[in-house]
Amino acid sequence: MNNYKTYVWSFLGRLSHWLLVVSFFTTYFTSFYEELLTLHVSLGIFVFGMLLKKIVWGLIGPRYARWSDYKFSLSELKFYFVEKVENRYREIHPGHNPASSWFAFLIIWIGIICCLTGFVLYGIQEGNGIFSFMNRNFYSLMHIYEDVHILLVYVLIVMIFFHISGVLVEQFYHKTNMVMAMVTGYKKAKGTDIKPRFWMIFWGSFYTFIFSLLFIYSYYIPNNIFIESKFEKIDYKVLHKDFQFECSDCHNLIPPHLLPKTSWIKLMNEQSDHYDEDLELEKNLVDSIEKYLVDNSAENSTREASFKILNELENSNRFTITETNYWKDTHKNIPKEVFKNDEVENKSNCVACHKDFEKGILSDSNIIYSKIK
Ligand code: HEC
Numbered sequence: 001m002n003n004y005k006t007y008v009w010s011f012l013g014r015l016s017h018w019l020l021v022v023s024f025f026t027t028y029f030t031s032f033y034e035e036l037l038t039l040h041v042s043l044g045i046f047v048f049g050m051l052l053k054k055i056v057w058g059l060i061g062p063r064y065a066r067w068s069d070y071k072f073s074l075s076e077l078k079f080y081f082v083e084k085v086e087n088r089y090r091e092i093h094p095g096h097n098p099a100s101s102w103f104a105f106l107i108i109w110i111g112i113i114c115c116l117t118g119f120v121l122y123g124i125q126e127g128n129g130i131f132s133f134m135n136r137n138f139y140s141l142m143h144i145y146e147d148v149h150i151l152l153v154y155v156l157i158v159m160i161f162f163h164i165s166g167v168l169v170e171q172f173y174h175k176t177n178m179v180m181a182m183v184t185g186y187k188k189a190k191g192t193d194i195k196p197r198f199w200m201i202f203w204g205s206f207y208t209f210i211f212s213l214l215f216i217y218s219y220y221i222p223n224n225i226f227i228e229s230k231f232e233k234i235d236y237k238v239l240h241k242d243f244q245f246e247c248s249d250c251h252n253l254i255p256p257h258l259l260p261k262t263s264w265i266k267l268m269n270e271q272s273d274h275y276d277e278d279l280e281l282e283k284n285l286v287d288s289i290e291k292y293l294v295d296n297s298a299e300n301s302t303r304e305a306s307f308k309i310l311n312e313l314e315n316s317n318r319f320t321i322t323e324t325n326y327w328k329d330t331h332k333n334i335p336k337e338v339f340k341n342d343e344v345e346n347k348s349n350c351v352a353c354h355k356d357f358e359k360g361i362l363s364d365s366n367i368i369y370s371k372i373k
């Protein structure tokens with residue numbers, strides 16, 4: 001065993017490494033909670049920034065962080081593993097070895113693609129963020145982005161598992177004290193100490209600061225470009241005063257985009273026997289409201305809910321939303337008692353939990369979660 005010691009990882013390099021670890025896992029855990037979607041996306045922006053930084057750092061950073069110091073030759077990679085098996089106390093290279101070079105390269109690019117599919121998914125599925133313009137005709141492709149996004153996350157997690165195992169083998173079997181390298185910056189290897197230049201430190205700190213600000217901006221500032229929804233509040237009173245007036249008397253107004261054409265036509269045809277109530281609407285009123293509902297039905301909306309309800313109810317003539325599998329499925333985690341408590345009263349009282357429901361807004365960020373506990 002040798003006693004060489006080389007300073008290889010700069011403070012900023014180590015800081016970025018750990019920031020990436022923490023932000024990646026926090027992003028991962030927030031993905032399990034619908035109500036944390038905004039936080040998930042904001043953290044994703046930070047992870048994305050840290051990954052991009054690694055690419056630039058490889059061009060301008062200190063010696064061992066540079067792409068030119070990475071080893072991508074396959075024969076070197078093979079030799080690395082042969083030596084690892086044959087010589088327990090081999091000398092290690094100060095920078096990236098062939099295995100960690102490939103690892104870093106792959107994790108950066110897979111991570112970047114994973115973030116990008118996430119941003120696109122947020123645009124297509126929710127109609128939110130910079131890619132909200134993609135929430136148009138090809139909404140049906142959304143599940144592909146979702147599958148790719150999730151698949152890549154698990155590829156990353158498996159890779160991280162191998163990375164940690166590799167470091168532990170170095171630490172305890174080869175006794176290279178590898179764990180401490182990412183803490184102190186020193187590696188037990190023969191090489192020249194790095195001396196980060198002022199402008200490197202300046203650029204690196206400035207960049208990290210900017211992405212921290214972007215995270216704060218997207219999470220704390222309402223309606224910013226990374227989060228903003230393309231769906232604005234709809235004032236039905238202005239757009240169709242009769243619909244608003246006649247249909248919000250006994251229950252909250254139900255946005256037309258939540259049912260397909262045929263369901264609305266059926267509902268309006270049966271208006272004299274609407275859940276045992278006679279709406280007593282005159283013919284011209286029925287026609288005009290029906291036309292408005294049909295013109296703005298689920299077929300003409302790119303919202304997630306419209307798409308899913310349409311899939312289920314198309315041509316079925318059914319119009320009780322609360323009886324669709326989609327509705328039951330999205331609400332299955334809410335305890336039954338909640339629908340009977342004083343504030344909610346019954347499950348058709350959508351506004352109790354969906355603030356701005358009567359303005360056509362159904363997004364996750366508009367749900368009043370305190371009502372559900
Ligand atoms: C006289 C009272 C009354 C009026 C006015 C009224 N409804 Fe209803 N509506 C009901 C009742 C009662 C139900 C059964 C569900 C409930 O308890 O809210 C219902 C349910 C619905 C549902 C199914 C909701 C669900 O739970 O899935 C839709 C859709 C609906 N109404 C649309 C309309 C439309 C459109 C108008 C205007 C043309 C309208 N309603 C006017 C009484 C009314």
Ligand code: HEC
Nearest residue numbers: 034305321330338344347348349350352353362363364367
């Ligand atoms: C007791 C509170 C409550 C009531 C009442 C309620 N919802 Fe919800 N709704 C929720 C919660 C919570 C979610 C989010 C569930 C999740 O995604 O895990 C949700 C999700 C949804 C979604 C999916 C939105 C999305 O983008 O994922 C739709 C659509 C929806 N509700 C429609 C309705 C309609 C229509 C009504 C009235 C007939 C209604 N809800 C009544 C609490 C409620």
